[in-house]
Amino acid sequence: MTTRPAAPSTSRPRSAARVLLGAFMTLAGVGHLTFQRQEFQAQVPTWLPVNRDAVVLGSGVLEVAFGLAMLSGRRRRTVGLALAAFFVLIFPGNVSQYVSRQxxxxxxxxxxxxxxxxxxxxxxxxxxxxxxxLQRQGAPGRPGAGGGRRED
Structure with missing residues (x-):
């Protein structure tokens, strides 16, 4: 029988921050898909040879998914790593907006x-x-070893 590692420990401030970021991501994703599509198109790098609207719609779907995943609280560690990577991947769009003065x-x-x-x-x-x-995982109950609530 295989046991899953314990989830990273959580606290009220962490949970509140996660829920707030989840709500922000969900709202931003809905904005991508609806009322802010043109605004978000200004952040698609000008040098990227793609359909700007397709990029905005695709990233909107991802942002809604990330937002809902953050709100659910499940698989927090995996979702956090993936969302951090997403933020890094979209950074060139912010640089492009600055450089191209959009x-x-x-x-x-x-x-x-x-x-x-x-x-x-x-x-x-x-x-x-x-x-x-980024918390270390280890045996439940060990301080600093992620011995908090289970993710699922």
Whole structure:
């Protein structure tokens, strides 16, 4: 019989941060698919030879999925790692928006667009911390070893 490793421990602040990020991701994904499609198209790198609308729709579906996964609280560690990777993968779009001086989401000056770039690492850290993705796993009950609630 195989046992699964214990889930990373959680706390109320971590859980609240995870739920808040999940709600944010779900709303952002819905925005991609509906009322903010044109705004999000400004973040698709200009050098990328793809249909901007297809990229926005695809990333919207992913963001809704990430949001719902964060809200569910299941497989927190895996979801946190995947969401952090997603934030890293979409960073070139933010750089492109800055370099090409595309205005969207109120980012209508170079200073605002530059400031936005520094927020991406915050999102990566938020995804990792709120899900306990970087906590060590080990035997349940060992302090710091992820001996908290089970993920599933």
């Amino acid at each position: 205005s969207a989401f109120g980012l209508d000056t170079d200073q605002k667009r530059l400031t936005r770039l520094f927020f991406q690492p915050v999102l990566v850290a938020w995804a990792l911390w709120s899900t306990g993705a």
